[in-house]
Amino acid sequence: MGRQPCCDKVGLKRGPWTIDEDHKLLNFILNNGIQCWKMVPKFAGLQRCGKSCRLRWINYLRPDLKREPLSEAEENQIIQLHACFGNRWSKIASHFPGRTDNEIKNHWNTRIKKRLKLLGIDPLTHNPIEPLNLENLEQKPDETIIQSNMPTTHDHETENSSTSSETKKTETDIKTDDITNDFSVVDNEYSNLCGNLDVDLLSNTTKTMSYSLEIAESINLSSASVATESSSNVVPAEGQDSIQQWFYSVDSLFSYGTTMSINMELEKTFFWRNYNH
């Protein structure tokens, strides 16, 4: 037995709203508020279903909506958030007061996707669009790929790298059995670290990650990607965030092209863990 439709569509009007309908709906909601959308059309005198009324209110009639077109700054922020959240439009829209998820979704589909393609970036994965590197595909599983892209403490010339790694391990209570790749760096090693870090590969291969943040630093990443199709499947472990959530939580600023820069707050020790689940 299938679910019943949300409303009886017989006799209900569809298609574009008229000015008169808008006035009725607007006046009703301003005077009575919203208790139950199903009841709204009935009491407002509209031949519409509640769902249609809700959509019209949210996307068009709400008094707090911004009417002006999305600015370039907003567009850039949408790209950044899309890299973090994927097609979770309501989540993205929640960062833009006065903007709707529908508006942002439409803007993405009609403009931003083209803009990214012109820049040579795949709007789905945020990866640079380039031919597949078969050599890379033939590489061994996760840890091999990541290790080749992730710096290790001996890549850096500091004297205390190893000690910081050991120190950090004692600060976590994650089961080490699951860990296939650990590293940590200290203070001013970030530029080296991130210059070699391929975030895209990491998001494809890393299921979960552990991190901690404290001191303001600025780092550069060699790849302009954080979120990918596969990374949308990331399942955060208890007490941890997915890679997308992590990048968002540190308020990253992406610039598209061959490099991506991120301004973030980092702890003295930046600790990255990779798991095979």
Added chain:
DNA sequence: AAAAAATACAACCGCGACACC
């Protein structure tokens, strides 16, 4: 100037989540 194609955006549809009974 007219037709065709492209674009932008409003609106609809189906589904999952959640609350309530």
Added chain:
DNA sequence: CGGTGTCGCGGTTGTATTTTT
């Protein structure tokens, strides 16, 4: 605890407008 109703979300479609041929 399962059934039912409502809401909200994301994908898709429809249509008005603009641009191109």
